[in-house]
Amino acid sequence: MGHGVHVTDLFGIGKKYEIGCGGKQRLAVIVRKDGTKELYAFEKGSSDEPTAVIHLEEDEARRLAAVLGGTFFSDD
Amino acid sequence: MGHGVHVTDLFGIGKKYEIGCGGKQRLAVIVRKDGTKELYAFEKGSSDEPTAVIHLEEDEARRLAAVLGGTFFSDD
Numbered sequence: 001m002g003h004g005v006h007v008t009d010l011f012g013i014g015k016k017y018e019i020g021c022g023g024k025q026r027l028a029v030i031v032r033k034d035g036t037k038e039l040y041a042f043e044k045g046s047s048d049e050p051t052a053v054i055h056l057e058e059d060e061a062r063r064l065a066a067v068l069g070g071t072f073f074s075d076d
Numbered sequence: 077m078g079h080g081v082h083v084t085d086l087f088g089i090g091k092k093y094e095i096g097c098g099g100k101q102r103l104a105v106i107v108r109k110d111g112t113k114e115l116y117a118f119e120k121g122s123s124d125e126p127t128a129v130i131h132l133e134e135d136e137a138r139r140l141a142a143v144l145g146g147t148f149f150s151d152d
Contacts (some may be wrong), residue, residue: 005139005148015145021136029143037144041130052128053115054101056144064082065145067093067105068109068113068137 025051037061101127112136 006018022032023026028050034056038052040050043060056064082094090108102128104116111134116126132140142148 004135005092005143009089011100017148019136019143023131023132027130027140029140031146039140039144052105052117052130054128055140057139059080060095060102060103061144062146063095064103064105065141065147067081067095067107067116068132069141069145070107070138071141 035061111137 002022004020006020008016009016010016010030017031019027019029019030021030024044026042028042030038030040032038037056037058039054039056041048041052041054059076063072080096082096084092084094086106086114088094090106093107095103095105100120102118102120104118106114106116106146112133113132115128115130115132117128117130118126139148
């Protein structure tokens with residue numbers, strides 16, 4: 001399961017997960033100790049400035065995870 | 077589980093999941109029939125042009141889902 005994800009401890013903050021993509025983009029997720037998450041997208045090549053930063057509360061991250069993981073089922 | 081997510085069928089393409097965020101952003105995920113996914117981020121207010129588009133292959137989406145959902149565990 002660790003395949004393709006690089007985990008770094010951010011002391012006092014939380015953890016950083018870097019997800020290697022085959023495509024032109026690179027993703028990083030910062031998981032803070034309070035449960036909030038930040039999703040960063042980078043273009044490959046330019047590793048410094050993210051092209052997108054998405055802030056997610058814990059419940060938003062959970063919903064997005066369900067949709068992306070294919071485990072989301074609607075009530076209605 | 078359907079709470080906070082609006083699902084639309086995109087005929088012939090797949091499904092669109094809109095995730096309401098409390099914050100200043102809105103998210104939409106297009107799940108295509110071939111398993112690839114596109115994540116769109118919008119600033120609230122301006123609903124037309126996404127501020128970010130992230131293309132994800134099926135395995136990338138699965139890894140990101142594990143990290144966001146808190147079910148990712150590293151081997152190393």
